[in-house]
Amino acid sequence: MRYCYVIDSIKNIDEYLLLKSIYGDIFYFIGIYSSLSQRVLLLEEKGLKLEEVYKLVDKDSGEEFDYGQKVSKTFIKSDYFLRLDVNSKNLDKKLSRFLSLLFNSDIITPYNHETAMYLATTASSNSACLSRQVGACITDSEGEVLSIGWNDVPKFGSYVYSHNDENDDRCYLKENGICFNDREKNKINDLLYQELLKSRVISAVDKDKVMSVLKKSRIKELLEFSRAVHAEMLALIKAGHKSGDAMIGGSLYCTTYPCHNCARHIIASGIKNVYYIEPYNKSLATSLHVDSITDNETDTSKVRILMYDGISPSRYLHFFKMYDNKRKLNGIKINRGVKIITYI
Numbered sequence: 060m061r062y063c064y065v066i067d068s069i070k071n072i073d074e075y076l077l078l079k080s081i082y083g084d085i086f087y088f089i090g091i092y093s094s095l096s097q098r099v100l101l102l103e104e105k106g107l108k109l110e111e112v113y114k115l116v117d118k119d120s121g122e123e124f125d126y127g128q129k130v131s132k133t134f135i136k137s138d139y140f141l142r143l144d145v146n147s148k149n150l151d152k153k154l155s156r157f158l159s160l161l162f163n164s165d166i167i168t169p170y171n172h173e174t175a176m177y178l179a180t181t182a183s184s185n186s187a188c189l190s191r192q193v194g195a196c197i198t199d200s201e202g203e204v205l206s207i208g209w210n211d212v213p214k215f216g217s218y219v220y221s222h223n224d225e226n227d228d229r230c231y232l233k234e235n236g237i238c239f240n241d242r243e244k245n246k247i248n249d250l251l252y253q254e255l256l257k258s259r260v261i262s263a264v265d266k267d268k269v270m271s272v273l274k275k276s277r278i279k280e281l282l283e284f285s286r287a288v289h290a291e292m293l294a295l296i297k298a299g300h301k302s303g304d305a306m307i308g309g310s311l312y313c314t315t316y317p318c319h320n321c322a323r324h325i326i327a328s329g330i331k332n333v334y335y336i337e338p339y340n341k342s343l344a345t346s347l348h349v350d351s352i353t354d355n356e357t358d359t360s361k362v363r364i365l366m367y368d369g370i371s372p373s374r375y376l377h378f379f380k381m382y383d384n385k386r387k388l389n390g391i392k393i394n395r396g397v398k399i400i401t402y403i
């Protein structure tokens with residue numbers, strides 16, 4: 060008899076890393092997600108007041124101290140993502156498929172959306188951006204791949220720079236590798252300090268305190284000074300060049316939640332669905348475009364921005380690649396006699 064231990068739940072990245080270091084590839088991490096509106100509704104039904112609900116949501120999102128909860132950072136390490144809302148369908152089918160992959164009890168191939176997110180993640184590795192690597196993939200309404208993109212500096216004549224270019228002019232090769240967006244934000248902080256000093260709102264002795272406040276302000280969230288084309292934008296441009304209107308009604312898969320700058324172009328492109336893995340708290344996409352964007356899975360009158368649902372790109376080859384032709388040589392081995400023990 061073999062044992063399968065189920066732990067419910069992990070909310071700190073160090074907990075994940077510890078279990079991963081002990082169990083390696085036989086440790087499988089399932090990330091379960093519900094939209095914020097759905098979480099609020101469920102918690103209110105349990106008798107929590109609204110202020111208590113949002114306090115709990117904030118706590119889950121990320122506590123400031125090292126040993127606190129860091130759910131958002133831990134969640135993205137999942138091997139399997141399961142989107143769970145009241146109107147979600149086929150939950151039993153999804154879990155059964157995952158268990159079949161886990162125990163190698165059937166021949167299962169990837170869904171189109173799993174391949175698309177895997178391609179988006181692979182594309183992100185092309186990026187030399189100093190802030191973060193982001194990848195995107197666009198499919199048509201039938202799930203056929205139209206284009207991929209990643210965030211990097213645009214190159215005259217064709218898309219973005221790469222290591223194939225002799226005249227590579229990306230940020231990491233300029234001005235000691237400083238991020239241009241950060242450089243401009245620092246300039247704004249300095250200018251504001253000088254204006255406050257000139258207007259005698261503050262004195263020179265307050266500089267350290269003022270600069271600390273400015274660096275924590277929403278100035279740090281500014282996006283527009285980056286030299287890079289965002290991954291979503293590059294994918295949209297490529298799809299437009301190569302496939303024309305084929306992306307209308309299609310889907311965009313992105314490793315990170317789209318920013319509000321990309322959101323307006325996604326709306327205009329005719330894309331109907333956007334799927335992401337990593338959250339991006341700076342994005343104002345839904346608040347700025349409440350008329351055109353929703354996180355409601357059942358609302359098809361707007362562009363739906365939804366958490367990705369399926370096998371993680373990091374486990375794509377682990378689950379779907381057939382090593383050493385084992386299927387043909389040995390057939391499918393149905394694993395039986397597994398005892399499940401749950402820890403809460």
